[in-house]
Amino acid sequence: MRGKGKSTIVWLLMGMLVLGLGGFGVTNFSGGSADIGSVGEVGISSQDYARTLRAEMQDFAARTGRQVNAAEAKALGIDQAALARLYTGAALEAEANRLGISVGDQAVAKQITGSPAFRGMNGQFDRSLYADTLRREGIREAEFEHDLRMDEARLILQQAALAGVSAPQAVTALTQGWLLETRDIRWRELKPEDLPEPIATPDDATLEAWHKANADRFTAPETRKITYIWLIPEMLEKEVEVDEQALRDLYQDRIDEFQQPERRMVERLVFPTMAAAEEARARIARGEITFEQLAAARGLTLNDIDLGEVSQADLGAAGEAVFALDEPGVAGPASSELGPALFSMNAILDPVDIPFEQAKDELRVEAAVDRARRVIEDQSAEFSDMLAGGATLEDMAKETPMKLGQIDWSAGAEADPNGIDAYPVFRQKAAEIGEKDFPELLELDDGGVFALRLDGIQPPALIPFAEVKDRVAEDWSRNETHRQLLALAEERKVQAEAAAEPAPAAATAPVAQAVGAAAGNAAVTPPQAPPTVPATDPATGPDAGTAVTDLARGGFISDAPQDLVSQAFEIAREGDAEVVDAENRVFLVTLDKIHPAVTEGDEAEQVREGIANRLADSLRQDVFDYFARALQAQGGVTLNQTAVDAVNAQVQ
Numbered sequence: 001m002r003g004k005g006k007s008t009i010v011w012l013l014m015g016m017l018v019l020g021l022g023g024f025g026v027t028n029f030s031g032g033s034a035d036i037g038s039v040g041e042v043g044i045s046s047q048d049y050a051r052t053l054r055a056e057m058q059d060f061a062a063r064t065g066r067q068v069n070a071a072e073a074k075a076l077g078i079d080q081a082a083l084a085r086l087y088t089g090a091a092l093e094a095e096a097n098r099l100g101i102s103v104g105d106q107a108v109a110k111q112i113t114g115s116p117a118f119r120g121m122n123g124q125f126d127r128s129l130y131a132d133t134l135r136r137e138g139i140r141e142a143e144f145e146h147d148l149r150m151d152e153a154r155l156i157l158q159q160a161a162l163a164g165v166s167a168p169q170a171v172t173a174l175t176q177g178w179l180l181e182t183r184d185i186r187w188r189e190l191k192p193e194d195l196p197e198p199i200a201t202p203d204d205a206t207l208e209a210w211h212k213a214n215a216d217r218f219t220a221p222e223t224r225k226i227t228y229i230w231l232i233p234e235m236l237e238k239e240v241e242v243d244e245q246a247l248r249d250l251y252q253d254r255i256d257e258f259q260q261p262e263r264r265m266v267e268r269l270v271f272p273t274m275a276a277a278e279e280a281r282a283r284i285a286r287g288e289i290t291f292e293q294l295a296a297a298r299g300l301t302l303n304d305i306d307l308g309e310v311s312q313a314d315l316g317a318a319g320e321a322v323f324a325l326d327e328p329g330v331a332g333p334a335s336s337e338l339g340p341a342l343f344s345m346n347a348i349l350d351p352v353d354i355p356f357e358q359a360k361d362e363l364r365v366e367a368a369v370d371r372a373r374r375v376i377e378d379q380s381a382e383f384s385d386m387l388a389g390g391a392t393l394e395d396m397a398k399e400t401p402m403k404l405g406q407i408d409w410s411a412g413a414e415a416d417p418n419g420i421d422a423y424p425v426f427r428q429k430a431a432e433i434g435e436k437d438f439p440e441l442l443e444l445d446d447g448g449v450f451a452l453r454l455d456g457i458q459p460p461a462l463i464p465f466a467e468v469k470d471r472v473a474e475d476w477s478r479n480e481t482h483r484q485l486l487a488l489a490e491e492r493k494v495q496a497e498a499a500a501e502p503a504p505a506a507a508t509a510p511v512a513q514a515v516g517a518a519a520g521n522a523a524v525t526p527p528q529a530p531p532t533v534p535a536t537d538p539a540t541g542p543d544a545g546t547a548v549t550d551l552a553r554g555g556f557i558s559d560a561p562q563d564l565v566s567q568a569f570e571i572a573r574e575g576d577a578e579v580v581d582a583e584n585r586v587f588l589v590t591l592d593k594i595h596p597a598v599t600e601g602d603e604a605e606q607v608r609e610g611i612a613n614r615l616a617d618s619l620r621q622d623v624f625d626y627f628a629r630a631l632q633a634q635g636g637v638t639l640n641q642t643a644v645d646a647v648n649a650q651v652q
Contacts, residue, residue, distance in 0.1 A: 035643050036086070040094035040635030044086050047138075050647050052082040057651075070651045079648060083639075089154065091631035096153040103152040108145050161627050167615035173599070175611045180597030180604060182552050185568045187560065187580075187589045188545025190485045190492075199481050202473065210476045211465045217475060218468050221410045223458040226430055229393045229402040230420050232448030236372035236401065237365060247363045251356050258359050260352035263309045264322055267302060267344040268336060269295055277333030277340040284330055284342075291330050291344045309349060318343055373447035380449055384441045393439060393453055402449075408458075420450060478584075485586040489579040492588050500575030500590075545588070550595065564589060 035046040053070075056078045061067045073079055096102070112118060113125040117133060120126030134144055192199070202210075211218055251258065269291065271277035283289045289297075295305055312319035318334035322343050325331055332342040379400075386396060397404035407421060409430045415421040421430070423444050429452060439451040465472065548557060553569050556562070563582035571578050571591040580587040598604055 035640065036083075036647070037637065037639040037643075039087055039090040039632055039637055041097070042090040042094045042635075044090055046643055046647050048086060049082065049644065050651055052086055053079060053647065053651050056082045056085075070648050073651075074648060079644075083644070087632060087637065088628045091628050091635060092154040092157055093150050094635045095631050096150065096157050099157070101153045101156055103149055103156075107152060108148050111148055112145070158624065162620045162623060165616060165620045165623050167612040167619065171615060172608060172612045175615070176599060176604070176608045177597040179553060179611070180599065180607060181569075182550045182595040182597075183568060183591060184547070184549045184593040184595070185551055185589055185591055186545050186547045187557070187564060187568070187587055189560075190489050190586045190588060192481050192485070195481075195484055195488060199477055199484070202476055202480075204469075207469065207472045207476060208465055211468070211472045214475070215462050218463050218472065219460050220458075220463050221412055222460050224409045224430060224433075225406070225455040225458065226409050226433075226452050227393055227404070227406050227455055228420060228426075228450055228452035229396050229404050230444070230448060230450035231376055231400075231402040232444060232446060233369040233372035233376065235403065236375060237368045240368045240371045240375065242364055242367045242371060247360060247367060248356060250363050250367055251359060254363075258352065258354040258356075261311045261313075262323070262351045263311050263349040264325075264345050265347040265349070266307045266310050266315070266322060267291070267295075267305045267346065268307055268318075268338075268341050269298070269300070269305050269344075270336065270338045270341045271333070272339065274333060274340040277342055281330070281333055281342055291342065294342075315343070376447060376449060380441060380443075383449060383451075387439055387441055387451060393451060396451070406455075423450075426450060426452070482584065482586065486579065486581060489586050489588050493577040493579055496577040496588070496590050497575065547592075560587070561585065 036044040036049045038044060053073070057068055057073050060073070060076070060078055068076065068078070070079075112130065118125055118130040120129055131141065134141055269280075271280065280289075280294055284291060284294070292302060295302060307314075312323045315322055316336065318332065318336055318341065321331040321334045322345055325345050327348075328344075328346050330342055330344050333340045334343065335341075383396070383400060383402070386399070391399070393404060396402050405420065407419070409421060409427075411427075411431055413421075415427070420426050425442060425444060429442060433452060433454045435454050435456070437454065439453050441449055441451050443449055551557070551565065551568065553565075555565055557565060561580075561582040564580045564587055567578050567580050568589050568591065571589070574591055574593055577588060577590040580589055599608070
């Protein structure tokens with residue numbers, strides 16, 4: 001939650017309080033008339049609510065990139081969020097007044113004089129600027145200073161209420177142990193070739209039944225039959241005349257693209273002295289170290305020292321040494337603007353020399369498209385007037401340069417890269433237009449224009465079996481393969497868990513002798529254990545799969561979905577296995593070993609502190625919520641819904 005100030009100026013001044021009151025949704029109050037409502041003796045004015053509601057709407061727009069009007073704000077609950085902040089703040093103010101909590105004039109003056117919003121050209125507090133700014137915002141000085149005083153009082157009250165809240169050590173330790181636990185697992189993906197028999201070929205009756213049972217997979221989406229006209233700059237490119245002098249001017253403007261000297265891809269490593277640079281160069285020459293290792297030893301990456309594409313002139317005094325290399329290598333040491341340096345040259349880029357005559361065609365297309373864009377802009381008003389006057393799209397295509405087209409458009413269909421449906425604005429309009437809507441001229445992102453008409457809507461319909469028989473067969477086979485793989489995985493799971501269970505102990509010789517004694521001390525041969533028949537253990541046999549040791553919760557396994565890791569940590573006992581069905585793939589995961597968390601060391605301590613901080617923040621949020629509600633219940637809450645509705649109607 002983020003609090004909003006009584007105005008933009010208050011928000012600037014309250015930056016130091018955002019993590020305090022702002023963190024729990026507290027805002028400012030004038031203490032004036034209770035137009036909207038009140039908590040105890042503290043009223044909430046219509047002006048307070050209007051400012052807070054606008055601030056909430058602006059915050060929503062900043063977070064989502066979408067502006068909302070008052071009606072949309074109400075539908076999204078933004079108005080309720082604004083009211084909640086106001087009533088929370090009013091409850092705190094009422095309690096602060098009851099307890100006599102306040103701050104002195106000096107604290108208020110310090111906030112005002114320290115605000116950048118009230119500083120003049122000399123950087124000092126400007127009394128006239130302060131008064132003029134508040135007057136423009138429609139806030140009286142006494143009201144503004146009261147708000148600052150109460151913000152401080154509410155902050156003191158909030159800090160006192162939450163001072164004793166901390167994360168329980170037992171919960172923190174338990175969470176740390178859960179989070180840092182690691183596991184050894186083995187996993188294997190089951191594939192169609194693992195099935196004992198290939199998937200049978202289904203007959204037509206089976207496929208027709210599958211077609212009907214899964215109609216949603218073989219249903220054509222809603223199709224909108226649309227007629228449109230459009231005109232984009234590329235359509236006029238060949239018809240637009242471009243003056244050759246204009247092309248020459250454009251060539252000169254972009255001369256850096258067509259005329260470039262030889263360049264090199266260079267990295268530079270600067271040293272404090274020339275002697276240090278020479279010593280490093282000698283070590284490279286002896287093969288003791290590489291240029292990259294030198295940079296790494298200084299705590300630098302190649303990106304830190306990369307100069308990019310440079311010409312000899314760009315390198316200054318070092319240019320001659322670097323450009324003397326006829327293949328990638330190290331040059332220097334040489335002087336640079338930062339001191340003695342070694343230079344690693346990685347690539348040679350040939351000079352670029354494209355004369356005007358060679359670049360002319362490219363430049364003409366660019367200039368013509370730009371000119372065509374202006375032509376379309378100039379004609380747009382005429383096109384709009386013709387549509388408003390009742391001209392049909394067909395008439396427009398005959399009387400203007402606009403091109404007529406038709407499309408059967410569906411929301412999920414893949415767009416033609418060269419078609420009008422490649423434009424987002426067209427797709428949005430095609431989805432919204434109704435059959436009774438009149439065509440209107442709209443702009444495209446590249447400077448073109450278009451208009452469209454909805455001729456009809458073909459509702460979703462089941463595609464006849466004969467038309468999609470191959471798709472149905474493929475879908476049935478894919479589903480049947482997946483089903484049988486899951487069944488096979490369950491069998492392998494049972495085998496793996498059975499193999500992990502300890503075998504029952506065989507009868508021992510003392511037991512056999514005791515039985516013999518009970519039979520009259522006759523000689524008794526101890527019973528022999530049945531011979532052990534080696535069984536194929538999916539967990540340890542040739543199909544054991546891939547072993548992963550010390551897997552962390554939330555870790556990553558190459559070529560496996562993340563669900564495999566998540567479910568591996570849901571297995572309760574060592575030796576147990578789990579079937580994982582993820583991303584249309586089937587896996588068998590066996591838990592070999594659970595390693596308790598290592599709770600000592602810097603990393604574990606950082607994790608523990610992070611857990612404690614998150615738990616404490618959550619508890620403080622809850623405690624503050626209960627505290628604010630208790631204060632509202634204690635002081636009594638009133639709400640004037642009529643006044644609220646009036647403000648909602650006025651706010652835009």
